[in-house]
Amino acid sequence: MAESYRRSQWSNGLFILPYLSVFAVLLVFPLFWGAWLSLHKVDLFGPGRFVGLGNYTRVLADPVFLQALRNSIIFVLVSVPALVILGLFLALALNKTTRTTSFLRGLFFSSSVLSVTIVTLIWRFVFIPGDGLLAVISEQFGIQPVNFLSTSGWSLFSVGVATVWWCLGLPMMLFLAALQQIPNDLYEAAALDNASPWRVLTRVTLPSIARTIMLVTIIQIVMQFQLFGQAQIMTNGGPNGTSRPLVMYIYEVGFVRWDVGKAAAASEFLFLIILVAAMAQYVISSRKSEVSE
Amino acid sequence: MSASIEITNVTKRYGALAVLDDISLSIKAGEFVVFLGPSGCGKSTLLRMIAGLEDVTAGTISVAEQRVDTLPPGKRGVAMVFQSYALYPHMTVAQNMSFGLENIGLPKDEIERRVQQAAATLEIAHLLDRKPQKLSGGQRQRVAIGRAIVKEPKAFLFDEPLSNLDAALRGRTRLELAQLHARLGSTMIFVTHDQVEAMTLADRIVIMHNRKIEQIGTPMEIYRRPASRFVAGFVGSPAMNFVPLRSVAANGRTVKIGASGLGEIHAAFRLPASFSPEGASLGIRAEDITVLPAGQTGIALKAEVVERLGDRTLIYGQLADGTKLTAETDGRSEARGGDTLQIALDTTAIHLFDAAGTAHHSEGD
Numbered sequence: 001m002a003e004s005y006r007r008s009q010w011s012n013g014l015f016i017l018p019y020l021s022v023f024a025v026l027l028v029f030p031l032f033w034g035a036w037l038s039l040h041k042v043d044l045f046g047p048g049r050f051v052g053l054g055n056y057t058r059v060l061a062d063p064v065f066l067q068a069l070r071n072s073i074i075f076v077l078v079s080v081p082a083l084v085i086l087g088l089f090l091a092l093a094l095n096k097t098t099r100t101t102s103f104l105r106g107l108f109f110s111s112s113v114l115s116v117t118i119v120t121l122i123w124r125f126v127f128i129p130g131d132g133l134l135a136v137i138s139e140q141f142g143i144q145p146v147n148f149l150s151t152s153g154w155s156l157f158s159v160g161v162a163t164v165w166w167c168l169g170l171p172m173m174l175f176l177a178a179l180q181q182i183p184n185d186l187y188e189a190a191a192l193d194n195a196s197p198w199r200v201l202t203r204v205t206l207p208s209i210a211r212t213i214m215l216v217t218i219i220q221i222v223m224q225f226q227l228f229g230q231a232q233i234m235t236n237g238g239p240n241g242t243s244r245p246l247v248m249y250i251y252e253v254g255f256v257r258w259d260v261g262k263a264a265a266a267s268e269f270l271f272l273i274i275l276v277a278a279m280a281q282y283v284i285s286s287r288k289s290e291v292s293e
Numbered sequence: 294m295s296a297s298i299e300i301t302n303v304t305k306r307y308g309a310l311a312v313l314d315d316i317s318l319s320i321k322a323g324e325f326v327v328f329l330g331p332s333g334c335g336k337s338t339l340l341r342m343i344a345g346l347e348d349v350t351a352g353t354i355s356v357a358e359q360r361v362d363t364l365p366p367g368k369r370g371v372a373m374v375f376q377s378y379a380l381y382p383h384m385t386v387a388q389n390m391s392f393g394l395e396n397i398g399l400p401k402d403e404i405e406r407r408v409q410q411a412a413a414t415l416e417i418a419h420l421l422d423r424k425p426q427k428l429s430g431g432q433r434q435r436v437a438i439g440r441a442i443v444k445e446p447k448a449f450l451f452d453e454p455l456s457n458l459d460a461a462l463r464g465r466t467r468l469e470l471a472q473l474h475a476r477l478g479s480t481m482i483f484v485t486h487d488q489v490e491a492m493t494l495a496d497r498i499v500i501m502h503n504r505k506i507e508q509i510g511t512p513m514e515i516y517r518r519p520a521s522r523f524v525a526g527f528v529g530s531p532a533m534n535f536v537p538l539r540s541v542a543a544n545g546r547t548v549k550i551g552a553s554g555l556g557e558i559h560a561a562f563r564l565p566a567s568f569s570p571e572g573a574s575l576g577i578r579a580e581d582i583t584v585l586p587a588g589q590t591g592i593a594l595k596a597e598v599v600e601r602l603g604d605r606t607l608i609y610g611q612l613a614d615g616t617k618l619t620a621e622t623d624g625r626s627e628a629r630g631g632d633t634l635q636i637a638l639d640t641t642a643i644h645l646f647d648a649a650g651t652a653h654h655s656e657g658d
Contacts, residue, residue, distance in 0.1 A: 185379035188346050189440075193393030194367030203392065207383040 034271075037264035044258050055265035065266060067241050068249035071156060072225055072270075075245060076277075079160045080220045086164065087171025087216065092205070094172075095179045105176070112169030116229035123162035124149070124234060155235040155243040162230050167223065171216045178212035179205070218281040225274050246270050295323045295479045296357030296370070296447035298343065303352035305338055312338050314504040316352070320482065325474050328484045329491040330501035331527070337452055339501070340484045344373045344450050357447050367396070372441035373450040376457065378433045380425040380440070386412075387421040390440045407443040414473075415439050431462045438473070448480040455490060467493060488528050492516070500524050522650040525576050531607060531619050533578050538570040538645070546656070550575060550645070554612025555592055560640040561656045572648030579607060579621040581642035584628065585635040594618060596632045608634065 038055050042048025059065050090108055094101045111119070126133040127148040135145035148158045182205065190200050206213070228247040231237055237244030237252075244252075250270065254263030298320040305313040313335045320326050328336035341347040343354055345366030354362040361369040380389050387408055394404045412418040415435045425433055434454060441449055451470075455463045471494055474481055485491055491498050492512045500507040500515060500523075508520035519525035525533045540551035541564065548562040552575045585591045593613055600607040606626040609619050620636055628634055645653045 183377065183379070185375050185377055186381060188344075188366070189373075189375065189379040189381070190392075191346065191366040192344060192371070192373050193440075194396040195392070196396070199396060203384075204381060207381075210383075 031271075034264050034267055037261055038268050040261050042261045044260060048261060051261065055261045056268075058262055059265045059269065062262075064241060064244075065249055068244050068246050069269075071242065071244055072227065072246040075156060075160060075227055076221055076224045079163055079224050080217060082160070082164050083167055083171050083220050083224075084213065084217055087168055088175050088213070090168070090172045091175030091179055092201075095176060105172070108172055109169035111166055114166065116166070117233065119162055119166040120230050120233040123158070123165070123230075127158045127234070149235050150239050152239055152242045155239060156231075159227070159230050159234055159243055162234065163224070163227065166230070167220070171220065174212055174216050175209065178209040182208045214281055214284070218278050221277045221281070222274050225270065225277070295477075297322045298448055298480060298482070299353075299355040299358070300339075300343070301353045301355075303339070303342065303354060304350045305335070305342060305347065306350045311504055313342075316506055318499060318506065318509065320480060322357075322480055323478045325471075325481045325483065325494060325496045327491040327495035327498050328482065328501055329486065329488060329498050329528075330507075331486060334501040335504050336484045336486075336499075336501045340373075340450050340452055340482060343369075343448075343482065344371055345369050346373075367393075370447040371450055372444045372446035372448075373452065374434075374437045374441050374454045376453040378425075378437040378454075378457075380433060380436055382425055385422050385424055386417065386428070386436050386439075389425070389436060390443050393440065393444055404443075407445070408439075411439045411442040414442065414476075430458055431466065434458060434466060438470075442477070446479070448482065451481065451483040453485055454483075455485070455487070463490075470494060488530070492528075500527065502527070518654050519644065519652055521652055522574070522576070522646040525644060525646070525652065529578060531579050531621075533576045533644075534582075534618050535574045535576050535646070536612075536616055536618070538573040538575055541568060541570045541573070541645075550643075554614040554616040554618075555638070558638065558640060558643070560643050562645065562653055563656060564645070564653055568645075568647055568653070574646050576644040576646055576652075577638055577642060579619045581639040582618070582620040583637045583639070584608070584620055584622040584626065585637055589635055591635040591637040594620060594634045594636045596628050596630055596634055599626075599628050599630055610634070 037048075039050060039052060040048040041051045041054070094105050094108075114122075124132075129135055129145060129147045129149075132145075132148075134148065138145040146154055148154045186204055186208070187200065190204050195203065226247055227245040228251065231243050231245050231248055232251075235243040237248050246266065247270070250263045250266045253259050253266060298318075300316055300318040300320075303313060303316045304311070316339060328339060330336045338347055342349055342362070343356075345361070345364065345368075349362045352362075353360055356369055356371060381392065384392065390408045390411060391404045394407065408421070409418070412421055415438060417432065417435050417439060420428060420432060420436070425436065428436065434457075437454070455466055458466060467490055470483075474494075483490070483494060495512055497509060498512055498515050499509050502523050508515060508524045510518075510520075515524060515528055519528065519533075522535070526535070536552045536555055538550065538552050540549075542549040543562075543564055546561050546563065547559055548564060550558045550560060551570075552558065555575070558575075594608070594610040595612075596608045596610040598609040600609070601624065604624045606622050606624055606628065607619060608622065608626075608628055609617070612618055618636075620634075622628070641655050643655045647653070
């Protein structure tokens with residue numbers, strides 16, 4: 001009896017083994033290996049030598065890293081609020097069950113299923129000078145067309161526009177799901193309480209989905225710090241590195257210049273930034289929910 | 294402040310589905326009216342139409358002689374207490390109560406005064422800084438009522454407000470609602486499917502069934518003189534006994550009634566000439582049946598199940614021809630299942646229902 005019981009305990013573990021092994025091999029192991037690599041001077045051809053925190057000081061002294069860090073932070077500061085606000089706006093507008101809204105929900109979400117290559121291709125058609133959509137429109141109005149992808153300032157903005165368009169589906173869907181959880185009688189009570197639409201939004205709707213707003217913000221911060229594909233294909237980080245994000249810097253250092261140790265050190269910085277951002281949001285949200293419950 | 298409410302020829306349809314059909318009802322200022330009926334009879338819909346949460350398909354609703362059915366809910370001067378209470382979860386009790394007052398731009402000190410006063414009335418002053426999640430069901434209920442009181446509405450609308458409370462609390466809250474009505478003197482409309490709530494709270498009960506009003510009357514009118522077979526069967530516990538009629542023969546004011554298993558009964562009735570025993574039935578409440586002492590002969594009732602409720606005993610049995618009948622006797626009865634008892638009917642408490650269900654009451658009393 002006891003024997004079979006113990007054996008059944010073992011067999012229970014088998015159910016999570018497939019996931020655990022993938023998790024260990026693809027996430028836990030690389031996490032520690034990355035930390036180990038960041039302490040070594042190493043290239044792609046063999047074992048390196050231990051350099052302590054040397055890679056970290058080299059990264060921090062690298063103006064290209066600092067520029068990429070700045071680009072990534074600006075990108076997150078602009079794209080995340082845009083995604084949250086636009087996602088929320090779309091969700092509020094589409095939070096009805098008519099045929100039109102169902103169709104529009106599907107339409108807005110459909111961009112999310114495209115691959116990054118297709119997304120950037122579409123937006124290149126919009127932004128490229130000469131034959132691009134925006135260039136054609138500007139010329140129609142007699143305005144000198146902006147060279148979006150190769151003008152400092154505009155290039156990162158263009159990448160941001162493509163990213164927001166691509167990523168908007170998920171925030172919208174999460175907000176819609178949260179909105180549908182709000183009991184209808186709260187709105188009825190608010191109607192009997194003479195609440196204006198603005199008061200209903202700010203005092204009933206938004207407080208009811210505060211947790212989802214926090215969740216979407218965290219998810220988007222984590223995702224947008226990992227910006228790579230769009231920048232790589234649309235602008236290749238240019239001009240003068242003004243649209244080069246952190247991940248692209250890591251890629252270039254590691255796989256173009258083969259300075260794997262330094263790339264690993266930069267990765268640890270990125271890891272730390274995302275961790276801090278996520279934890280900060282988590283702490284804020286849990287403190288807020290303590291007050292509200 | 295209280296106001297009369299006038300409902301005139303109100304109909305509600307969802308597409309082809311009619312929910313309420315040509316309802317007219319006049320509620321006096323300060324009256325406590327209960328809408329009573331089984332689930333799906335349209336009573337909640339009617340209440341929500343008065344509140345403005347449902348559109349009126351046809352007809353008009355007036356509050357204080359002002360037509361309101363075209364106004365938004367907030368402009369009708371009514372306050373509603375929801376079955377789920379519908380408290381704003383992220384606001385404190387005080388904020389829940391003051392939200393509606395802030396929306397109409399009342400001065401801060403006036404809001405404060407009303408909230409404090411209502412909180413004192415409802416004994417929730419110590420809860421004002423709490424969020425609804427930290428409150429018990431009964432406390433939430435009080436806050437929901439408080440939110441209605443502070444508005445000083447022309448009428449209070451209650452949508453099954455006691456159904457989420459446990460039995461003991463329900464009884465107490467019922468009593469407090471009656472006291473609240475006595476103190477405020479406001480017009481109150483209360484929707485329920487619980488006849489005890491209806492009987493104890495109402496000045497008048499509106500019985501609703503199948504999209505229509507079956508009867509409007511005081512609780513005792515409804516109980517003693519039900520207008521239809523539906524009302525007779527719906528109000529009262531145990532439900533009224535119905536026995537199929539075999540024959541009816543009028544002889545002046547006295548009617549000779551032949552009913553299944555009961556034999557021949559003489560009772561005072563004024564029946565229309567068209568009254569036919571076809572499909573008609575005799576109704577009598579269990580308490581209007583007397584179990585005769587041993588040795589006396591009446592109508593034989595074979596007891597099947599005996600329920601002892603302490604103060605009274607219910608006997609579920611069969612008449613000689615198999616017709617089911619429930620009789621009530623005092624708590625000391627020693628009747629057991631299987632016994633054959635002798636019973637007598639109080640002929641002044643008999644009701645006759647024609648095939649359409651319309652009631653005729655004995656004129657003996």
